[in-house]
Amino acid sequence: MRPRDSLLEAILALKTLDARISVNEIVAYLYVCENEGLSVQELAYVAGLTQSTASRSLRSLGRPGSDWAHPPALGLVDAFLHPTDGRSHVVHLTDKGRDLRDRLDDTIRRAIPIEFSP
DSSP: OOOOOHHHHHHHHHHHHOTTOOHHHHHHHHHHHHSTTEEHHHHHHHHTOOHHHHHHHHHHTBOTTOSSOOTTOOSSEEEEEOSSOTTOEEEEEOHHHHHHHHHHHHHHHHOOOOOOOO
């Protein structure tokens, strides 16, 4: 049996936070990892999600106890009012979100490419 590939290992790392994490939530988290400071609207655009799906996905990743977050509130992101548009939020990783991002980056760097023979 070959070892898990890096993508599967990354998904399983996210699933250990909460088994109910959705694909949209995983996608939202990964986009924030690569683009801290995205607004909800920008995430919706780049991820091909509706604005309401992007918002729900990000809120599920929010900090527990935050007025903005919704269950399961995984604590991976924080939302702040947009600096020029008080009706919008921008999203940044929490320390927990950065730690997980760094672990995933390390997993991907350690990945052993699968070799195929023609």
